[in-house]
Amino acid sequence: MATKALSVFRIQRRLNRSFTVTFLLFLLLGLFGAFMALPLIYTINNAFKPLDELFIFPPRFFVVNPTLDNFYDLVVLMGNSWVPFSRYIANTLFITIVGTAGHVILASAAAYPLAKYRFPGSQALFSIVVLSLMFSPHVTAVPNYMVMSWLGWIDTHASLIVPSLAWSLGLFLMKQFMEQVPDAILEAAKIDGASEYRIFWQVVMPNVRPAWLTLMILQFPILWGSDGGSFIYSEDLKTLNYALGQITQGGIARAGVGAAVALIIMIVPMILFVISQSNVIRTMATSGLKD
Amino acid sequence: MQTDSAKPQTMALPMQLNKPSRWAQLKKELYRNRHYYILMSPYMILFFLFTVIPVVLSFLLSFFYFNLLEFPRFIGWDNYARLFLNDDVFLIALKNTLLFAVITGPVSYIACFLFAWIINELSPKIRAFMTLVFYGPSISGNVFFIWLVIFSGDSYGYLNGFLLRLGIILEPIQWLQNEDYVLAIVIIVQLWMSLGTSFLAFIAGLQNIDQTLIEAGAVDGIKNRWQELWYIVLPSMKPQLMFGAVMQITASFAVAEISIALAGFPSVNYAAHTVVTHLMDFGTIRFEMGYASAIATVLFLLMVGTNKMTQKLLRKVGE
Structure with missing residues (x-):
């Protein structure tokens, strides 16, 4: 049993490896790993700290007497505040789920023809998508605000959801992954008389499940962490991350609740990544930019 | 693999028909691939609306004075x-x-x-x-x-x-x-x-x-x-x-x-x-x-x- 447990830690035997260098590299990895993980561990610890530990001097990193008080306080706060706290959670869930699912479907539908066929405009469209990977959404913020107000979407959830549906990284990754789907099964489906839409939905989509999960894990945290930006004004449309900002501004009295909300915001995307990791890695293997 | 099937027919056409048939051919191509355009359209419409057009608009607006209330005024560089x-x-x-x-x-x-x-x-x-x-x-x-x-x-x-x-x-x-x-x-x-x-x-x-x-x-x-x-x-x-x-x-x-x-x-x-x-x-x-x-x-x-x-x-x- 003990040897089995230890075998997890054993380094795979590889060619041309000197022990000293391996040791030094792992030391480097460990040091930076600690740097990466400390704030995350801190968030977890903080959420379970009783109030006196949150304000102890000198500040303490780890929790000594873990308690669920902060989460109880959160539940109480949920019931009492002017806009029920559950409203923020519902808003965030709605934006995240609709935005992510819609993005996966729309990006896949656009990726399938681009990955498998050549037709007038196909290459031009794809190179525009690749070009758009080269600048951040900040560039389009000003005209986007104007487009939103023409559409009358200011202060609606559509202003957050709809633009995220056509995010270019998702289309790019999906298209690269779909190129691997063998042409033979598409031909077979065509001979059986399936329409293009049916081929897309019933043949291609089930074959690219790892890529769905990848698009999901890349899109989810962005929407989940959205604070509504400059588009949402109404209190009852605001998101969880906005509420977190309000709570932390509430100062000392809300510090415990703030720590609990921070943990919730952080942990959900991370759990999702743990579940989907192997699929995500499979998709990213095809992510390369070719000439 | 799709384009190959269209080629033999156009090759067989007489010479004098070649000029007008360029447009006809493109139209035929577009029609034959219509399903692909339809599949891509929801994404592409949103992509153009929220990414491509804003970049162009942003470039054009940079030559104007515009405060959202008055009509944009051209001011060059x-x-x-x-x-x-x-x-x-x-x-x-x-x-x-x-x-x-x-x-x-x-x-x-x-x-x-x-x-x-x-x-x-x-x-x-x-x-x-x-x-x-x-x-x-x-x-x-x-x-x-x-x-x-x-x-x-x-x-x-x-x-x-x-x-x-x-x-x-x-x-x-x-x-x-x-x-x-x-x-x-x-x-x-x-x-x-x-x-x-x-x-x-x-x-x-x-x-x-x-x-x-x-x-x-x-x-x-x-x-x-x-x-x-x-x-x-x-x-x-x-x-x-x-x-x-x-x-x-x-x-x-x-x-x-x-x-x-x-x-x-x-x-x-x-x-x-x-x-x-x-x-x-x-x-x-x-x-x-x-x-x-x-x-x-x-x-x-x-x-x-x-x-x-x-x-x-x-x-x-x-x-």
Whole structure:
């Protein structure tokens, strides 16, 4: 049993490896790993700290007497505040789920023809998508605000959801992954008389499940962490991350609740990544930019 | 494979019909592929509406004075002249942005690759765990505000508390209100969050390297891991390396949210002001849309230009 447990830690035997260098590299990895993980561990610890530990001097990193008080306080706060706290959670869930699912479907539908066929405009469209990977959404913020107000979407959830549906990284990754789907099964489906839409939905989509999960894990945290930006004004449309900002501004009295909300915001995307990791890695293997 | 079927018919047409048939042929092509256009249309309509048209609009608006209330007034290059000759804050923002890009871009790119490369040597379970540890910060939502607690200016801040206890400093330092430190702190936090999509792409690329290539290399006289890295691993990962470069460069020019969360908006003496925060200032607070569009156009050219240049350089590696 003990040897089995230890075998997890054993380094795979590889060619041309000197022990000293391996040791030094792992030391480097460990040091930076600690740097990466400390704030995350801190968030977890903080959420379970009783109030006196949150304000102890000198500040303490780890929790000594873990308690669920902060989460109880959160539940109480949920019931009492002017806009029920559950409203923020519902808003965030709605934006995240609709935005992510819609993005996966729309990006896949656009990726399938681009990955498998050549037709007038196909290459031009794809190179525009690749070009758009080269600048951040900040560039389009000003005209986007104007487009939103023409559409009358200011202060609606559509202003957050709809633009995220056509995010270019998702289309790019999906298209690269779909190129691997063998042409033979598409031909077979065509001979059986399936329409293009049916081929897309019933043949291609089930074959690219790892890529769905990848698009999901890349899109989810962005929407989940959205604070509504400059588009949402109404209190009852605001998101969880906005509420977190309000709570932390509430100062000392809300510090415990703030720590609990921070943990919730952080942990959900991370759990999702743990579940989907192997699929995500499979998709990213095809992510390369070719000439 | 689809286009082949159309060719024989057009070849058989008599010569004099060739001219008008070019349009007819395109129309036929468009009709034959109609299902593909229909499949792509929902995504493409939104993509053009929220990405392509805004870039063009932004470029056009940068030549106008526009405050959302009055009709836009054409003013030629005035916005750009004001930007580079009359706006000291923009020059500070530009300097900071370039500094961020020069430091966080290459450092985060190398860090992404280096850690992916070391992690690749681990057994699968540990590898999965370490991937989570390094990738975690980039998807942890806006948890970077934890750094506010660490760099908090009073003695309750972790760094101050720690340094006070060690006796290195005698009184707490106002980390985030001090021009000397704030830029460095934003860079550290930016780096902490920067192991994102490209890190995953590198992990994936490393796992998919053909092992027989490495064995063959060893037979051919590769003596250590550095040679293996240089002669086999890097060349076989070129597509991922190009993709990663695009992701890291774009992110390194887009520093804004972290700067605002840590250093405030505006930051002390604009010490952590970037082109993006300058854009937000004029676009969402002062509503000088024409001027903001000029800033956006400069930002666009900076990002795309750097990306194109880097692509050219990377393409030369290993040739």
